[in-house]
Amino acid sequence: MSRFSLRPALLALALCLSPALTLAKSAEAVEAREAPPAHGEVPLAAEQIDKAGVAVTRVEPGVIAEQLSAPGVVIADQDRIARVPARVIGSVAELRKRLGETVAKDEVVAMLDSREVADAKSEWQAALVNCDLQKTLFERAEKLWAKRISAEQVYLQAKTTAATAQLRLNLARQKLRSLGVSDGEIDALRADDASANLGLYPVRAPIAGRVIERKVDVGASVGGNNDPSELYAIADLSRVWIDLAIPASELNAIREGQKVSLRAPNEETLSGQIIFIGPVLNPETRAARVLAAVDNPGLALRPGGFVTAAIAVRETPVALRAPKTALQTIEGKTSLFVRNDKGFVARAVGLGRSDAQFVEITEGLTAGETIASENSFILKAELGKAEAAHDD
Secondary structure, eight states: OOHHHHHHHHHHHHHHHHHHHHHHHHHHHHHHHTOOOOTTEEEOOHHHHHHHTOEEEEOEEEEEEEEEEEEEEEEEOGGGEEEEEOOSSEEEEEEOOOTTOEEOTTOEEEEEEOHHHHHHHHHHHHHHHHHHHHHHHHHHHHHHHHTTOSOHHHHHHHHHHHHHHHHHHHHHHHHHHHTTOOHHHHHHTTSOOTTSOTTEEEEEOSSSEEEEEEOOOTTOEESSTTSOOEEEEEEOTTEEEEEEEEEGGGGGGOOTTOEEEEEOTTSOEEEEEEEEEEEEEOTTTOEEEEEEEEEOTTOOOOTTOEEEEEEEEEEEEEEEEEEGGGOEEETTEEEEEEEOSSEEEEEEOEEEEEOSSEEEEEESOOTTOEEEEESHHHHHHHHHHHHHHHHO
């Protein structure tokens, strides 16, 4: 048979095999695209990770704090409580703040109507007018004496009178200052306004904070012998004290300056330090009073509330540590989700010592690896759904 007679047969065979090869390649491509992720892997793009709110952190060396737990009561920082006094005798004309409202330092919180203040302001105005008059008379007497038109005795008397008027003006200003009237308010009295109520007296907040107590009502008399002497109580609760009871057996481990951490009612972890250790034991409980100052930026801690504080009595360096919030239990093993180029992969780890926030990683990770530190439960849920779909 000639080679020319074989061509039709080979062409027919090629046409028969071509669809089969095409179908095989397509099946391989589909199988490659639909290949399930490796065991424990959660494929996620960077945009999906950000949208899910999964935070990541690098695993690095650190310290683990050995802690002592102690119950305590939240109290206001005694250095951040202020009473708003009624420094003058009078009646309450206006109260501008209610319980719980926020006030700024030097903000006017109330207005009093005081005859005492009105008399002091009138005295200063009279002293001012007299001082200006005596200065004018002295300047005139000085010119006449310089020209030897008037006697020296007249000049000296005018000088003495002007100095006495200035002294009385200064004394009137000091009296107003002692009543709490500022220099700016005193200088404003120079304006001759007969309709102004000289008895109105503004009461200002000595510190910034919140009103925790109101002592009087509008129209009440204040400042007298049998009258209330305070209008408000203001507390700055951005930092509070924790009143702890430490047993005598544990006192040797407590030092001023040691770090303290606790969980607020809103689940936020707050930190502070020991500022006072009582030198006397309670005869009934055989415990000492220990105070810790704790920052309270969100005002989650309220005076009178009960908390459990963790005192860091000793700090131990560790090779690797991870946040406790990153831990998840997968297939009965404690695991972390480690970042890779496809997303995350669950990896079982060994744990060592721990404190309120961190745990030592003894095996399963190396320094510098990135893990999911917050909202890792979302990854656990995605892993469970992927494995369930694979089983089906």
